[in-house]
Amino acid sequence: MAAGLRLFSILILCVHITDTHAKLRFASSYGDHMVLQKSPAKAMLWGYAPEGTQINISLSGPPQQEATAVADGEGMWRVSLEPVEAGGPYSVTAASHNETVTLTDVLFGDVWLCGGQSNMAFPTSRIFNASEELKLAADFPHVRLFMVALTHSETQQTDLMAVALPWSVPTAENLSRFSAVCWLFGRYLHKSLKYPIGLVESCYGGTPVEAWSSSRVLQQCGLEHSTGTWPPASTSSLWNAMIHPLLRTVIKGAIWYQGESNAFHNKDKYNCSFPAMIDDWRMAFHQASGGQTEDDFPFGFVQLCTFTKYSKDLSYPEIRWHQTADFGFAPNQRMRKTFMAVALDLPDESSPYETIHPRDKQDVAHRLMLGARSVAYNEVDVTFRGPFPQAITPSAAEVVVSYDQALSVTLSRNTFEICCSKMPQSCETSSSWVEVPIKQWNATKVVLHPVVCPPSEEVTGLRYAWRDWPCDFKACPVYSASSTLPAPPFISQRYEADGITWQEDVN
Structure with a gap:
């Protein structure tokens, strides 16, 4: 593997950078056609010049800006622009007494x-x-x-x-x-x-x-x-x-x-x-x-x-779970301002x-x-998370999984599994994970097929899509009704605090 x-490490032709500080230049992550961060942040410009050199920075507009920096003992200079609204193009010029470097077609x-x-x-x-x-x-x-x-x-x-x-x-x-x-x-x-x-x-x-x-x-x-x-x-x-x-x-x-x-x-x-x-x-x-990049900037992951x-092998379902800091969804208490x-x-x-x-x-x-x-953009009407369980209600006859949003459910490959064990024995030490098919469902609940555990055991664990390859292309059983986003995998054990409520059957 x-x-x-x-595979891709051999595909890219690299442009190597000459690390010379004897001349005025921008850092290598700057260039013509670049995008600088727009307001309300202040975009930072930095680069190199001989120690002590005064650098005059100008932004062609409108609006126009000017700023001054001095190269430090390591031959580096830096300056933050005043906030600029989205748009462009602009030109950004760095000039010393005998050199000038200009970036063209710069957008914010x-x-x-x-x-x-x-x-x-x-x-x-x-x-x-x-x-x-x-x-x-x-x-x-x-x-x-x-x-x-x-x-x-x-x-x-x-x-x-x-x-x-x-x-x-x-x-x-x-x-x-x-x-x-x-x-x-x-x-x-x-x-x-x-x-x-x-x-x-x-x-x-x-x-x-x-x-x-x-x-x-x-x-x-x-x-x-x-x-x-x-x-x-x-x-x-x-x-x-x-x-x-x-x-x-x-x-x-x-x-x-x-x-x-x-x-x-x-x-x-x-x-x-x-x-x-x-x-x-x-x-x-x-x-x-x-301080211009937010200290909690949004972070999305796949x-x-x-x-x-x-x-x-359970390595893939386990790493998927660990990607969420073992919460099963994002954002969560450990991974704030994230999205998955x-x-x-x-x-x-x-x-x-x-x-x-x-x-x-x-x-x-x-x-x-x-x-x-x-x-990142605080749009309140955008659904970006698939359904996740809020509560699990087990009984000798069935297991009811209550989700946090409206569902779209299909009877496809069995992806739910239960664990029968002696309470409060952990399912991690049990080999009793068995597939259970979906019996029925409604707007927010999935009812799993009648379950029969041995007389001395009870349903103590439930997991979903806990496989390397749990379903075919866009064919998992549970999606959100409004946005067709798949429900993420989860694992929950009755006697462990994992964020999903296990409640007694009220019937």
Whole structure:
């Protein structure tokens, strides 16, 4: 699987950056055609010049702005602009007594960072209906693209080591190798918001969350620092090279598609490492941007799709659960201001890029976009979460599952399972998980088929879609009635406090 996950590392031609501070320049994450974060935030500009050099910054308008910075002892200068409303184009000029550097065709809008491993890196040229999607590139000139090159480092880098795609207006050519999920998410957002969107792709196939995390996260979650046999997967190596250099970039939010590598590596600590990484990124971006990136910026993620059909291994359902900090949904008490796109109902058995790389990225991006509209943009009338149980009522005859929203239910493959055990014995030590079919349902409840536990046991556990590949394409049993969003997987045990209420049968 590792070879398949590293498939995309050989596809990107990197533009290497000469790290010379002897001349005036912007940092490598800036360029013509870029998007800077709009008001109410103050966009930050920074770069290099000889120590002590005074830099005069100007923004052509209207409105026009001017500011001054001085290169410090490390040859770096930085300045924050006054807030600028969405729009453009602008020119941004940095000038010293003998040098001038100008960025042209600069827009102001919302900047989103797209991170993760190969399913986030999966290029637009490989998705379903790719040719039609690539033809649309010219219709969205205000959705701008930037791609960080595949690099790694044992130490934190101030500037990017290399750039794979400098800031660009989308074309069929450059979009063909750009992240499909990132592009589609940005395109859908732009159609909703009607102003510029900047997309920064920073992802690397086959990598675990530890590689994207600072030493602070590793320490918090009790993860050992290791170099590993493949450097990009080493702890903090991608944080150092592909995230840390972006911290001064003022961003609106981030989306994330990763976890496959952690299904078989430090899986049981992902419920700590992933939420801790989100918290740490938020803190680091906020501090490095002078407080202009929000310290709780919205963070969306994709709950993993599928890998192996008919597999009895529980690594995928367990990592999906840990992606939510074991709550089963997002946002939650541990992962505030997050949103999740459930993808377990989008398998691609015939994918030529291995089943771990499904080609339907349109639905993934659309579900992320719904979450962003609700969580990041506070649209109150947008449903972005599928149904989740509020209460479970077991009896000797049936099990009633009460959901938090109206349902659309179909009788498909059995995806509910119960556990019979002696109370209060944990189902984790029981092999008594058995499938139970749906008996009937109404607007908000699913009634499972009559259940008969041994005389000395009772129903003590219920789980849903707790398999690597729980259903065929868009054919899981439970969806939301209003938005056809799939119900996420869950596991609940009667004598454990997991957020779902177990109540006695009132009949």
